Amino acid sequence: MKGFLFAGLTVLALVAAPNSPVQAQSGPPIKGQVQNYEPLDEPVPAPDVAVLTREGGTTTLDRFEGKFVVLNFWATWCGPCIRELPSLARLDDALADERAQVVLISQDRGGFKQTDRFLNKLGVNIADSFVDERLKFSRAIGIRSLPTTILIGPDGLEVGRLVGTAEWDSPEALALIEWYLDREAGDGGS
8 A cells, every 4th residue: 555655646746746757748848938938728720811021012921831930029119029029039040940930020000111220220130020010910819918929830820829028049938949849840740
């Protein structure tokens, strides 16, 4: 009886221990800089609503099909966004492979004239930067406050989001993104 009780407590301790192998397999690593990240139990499709491109046209997230997307919503008037943007630029550099992409969507009504000047001043150069001037995309995807960062799988499904700031190039954020990339690779990319 003592052996059975000890074995049961050992299993319980492994399941409850943070960083235990049992817990690590159950979901993405959520701690430190990304402690406010909320994974979805069931991924949901990202809306098919267009945003403005720098070239003067429009695009949807379909253009990133096959890539894992770190989708950040920000504005020039948002102090926490301003603090977060440099870490997103460093993350974009760190993700310099074909599997993942940082995408910025600004809610500024002044368009690219306003956002480009602002990003240049910060030294942030993320190629995939768009404007949601009329907030149609932001409303469709459920943005309630800025900054908000949404993780979208290569299949176009939202897997989770973090409302608020994070250092997106921190070890914790990189581990979170790598967890999804590894899981996708383990599923054969499907």
